[in-house]
Amino acid sequence: MTAFTDDPRVRKGLETQLAERRRRIAAGEKPLGWKMGFGAPAALTLMKIPMPLIGYLMAGAQLPSGATVNVKDYTKPVAEPEVAVRLGGAVLPGFTPARAKACVNAVKPAIEIADLNIPPAPDAVEAILAGDIFQRHVVLGEAARAGGSIDGLTASIVRRGAEAGRTADIEALTGKIPELLVHLADTLAAFGEKLSAGDLVICGSVFPPPMIETDETEFAYSLAPIGDISVRFTR
Template sequence: MTTPPRTTPHATEAVTAAADRLDRARRTGVPCAPVRDLLPPGDLDAAYAVQALLTGRGLAGGRRITGWKIGLTSPAVQRQLGVTTPDFGALLDDTAVPDGAELPWGEVLQPKAEAEVALVLEHDLGHERHTVADVIRATAFALPAVEIVGSRVRDWDITAVDTVADNASSGAYVLGTRPVLLRDLDLRTAGMVLERGGEPVSTGAGVACLGNPLHAAVWLADTLVRLGRPLRAGDTVLTGALGPMAEVAPGDVLEARIDGLGSVRAAFGPATPEGDAR
């Protein structure tokens, strides 16, 4: 796979301006214009620097990294955004939502939902290059997950630069509560259905995620080692969508079922005057 760009945070004026724009959208609940106009055209290095700056601000404010999410694992989406590799973003502790708990409407800007396989690590992954076997040995268990993606960029008017800068469009995530050992799963063929009120809104399978969610985890492990921040024991890894993103509306309750992993629910609160614009 194509090696992703280096992500050393260089606090140039452009990077700071882009971070400020996205941060203001998050704080005010008002989506902003794309940030690609502030950064060099197609410069993913600069976009990752924006992401790192925003993550650093969150950590300075008392937030904690609980793991990582992988995005752009669908070849069709990669073609749409003009890239040949996935991207990644940080998972933060205050974006974890309990299974079935109500997420206040407006907490995530312009939310959509994806069903994914989550891996929870028992051991570090610090090799320069990893194999699938390395990932399997390092994984304590897998869980079904719903990622609630969101965009601080108005109307989801994004390129790869915009989504990378915006923490890979991370919003919130919900994990199931029944851990399953990888030896009991075939993630490549695992089917997925995401339902609203018993009606399917997205379907797919593990093969849609870089051919196997474990392949996505290998990509992330290698990438983070090159960046000097390897995956650690206890990290949660959202490996990428198993099917298309689903639209969500106030009051929705979505349930994802993944073969061998069970189910997980994401619930959204009613609209409020403060949250209507989100």
Template sequence: MESAAERLDTARRTGVPCAPVRDLLPPGDLDAAYAVQTLLSDRLVASGRRITGWKIGLTSPAVQAQLGVDTPDFGPLFDDTAVPDGAEIPWGAVLQPRAEAEVALVLGHDLPHERHTVADVIRATAFALPAVEVVGSRIRDWDITAVDTIADNASSGVYVLGTRPALLRELDLRTAGMVLERRGEPVSTGAGAACLGNPLHAAVWLADTLARLGRPLRAGDTVLTGALGPMTAVEPGDVLEARIDGLGSVRAAFGRPAPEGDAR
């Protein structure tokens, strides 16, 4: 596990994608993969970064089937991976970036129980926001299994939140439609039902899982509940805008590589 963590951390620090880490771990051992994830997140916290919430991945049955699992996964979010709405994301900040639109929940109360209900999550949620998650992989060519993506912090990169909070009582997240546009052209569409049937179901799963691990969701946490539609590839200079019914819009803008020889 230490070797796997070092391989991934080296890729993060150097910006050079690495080989998969599944060869270093027991086949299909998700617990070992989460242990690697924890080693990496502990390094980041020790360096001064702060965990600000959690992301949920693998919420699509099709993606689960592709990776040979029947459950979502999760990873921590950090303060320095939160990008303001519309601010430029430097090219290279996320290795092999891809983008997806999601519903973000910001909690007003803790979720400490071993088993939660949808009502518990609704009661604990202060407000919802639209989000673009820019996922990335430290693993070369996205050659991943579930073990690889979990170890690699659930393939997290950076995330962008909208700035108009909405109350859950004003929303029907299951039927909320989503469109993700690149310079006005749709590149991904979907709805809340694509995320485990409802983004609130994904949040219940995360709350239960983290509570059993002794790391319950806390007031102030941001939860990225999972993609509402297919991921889209990202190119230098792209501007992506996600629109989600009832939540408004959010933009993710990408810079271009510095010219060769530029010392910046």
């Protein structure tokens, strides 16, 4: 047990969340991997948590770059530009960050489409976890960098046809990716789950989560020099 998994808000929320994941898999859905959320320093302080929240991804939520998402019924649609890692080996509880990094066989850009339907607050942690941290879709392209290095990567986003953000410090708001993988593996183990070879992990928004306004029809994200992805919106 850790300070994170011993938190009753976290325990109750993850018990509900992971039970729903197991139900969906038993019903025939295919898992894709896992996600991290609320990892930025300000978010950790706001939610009164020591480490990011975790959620799951299902294969049916995956969309190709350029796909269109109807957000008409969303409360607050969000498009989060993230770093995704694909695991070539299982990350086991107790691994060091260096050993976890060695399990990554690819790095690629991802856009998570989320619906912020519960206002973030400390007393909302259980409900947010139970609802899989607002997860709706994940947009992925074909381009990837082999291995686990993020050295030299620059992230940028385009909104309304103009660059709206750029950073070369892609872990500033997420935490160090190898440490996130260790946290994820240790947390899953506490609930009878595991971080397996083949899993995709999206590591949290590289920029403050962009809320998609009613006039926006497209959002683009570049993780240079790996590649660019985009998503369109209708209502």
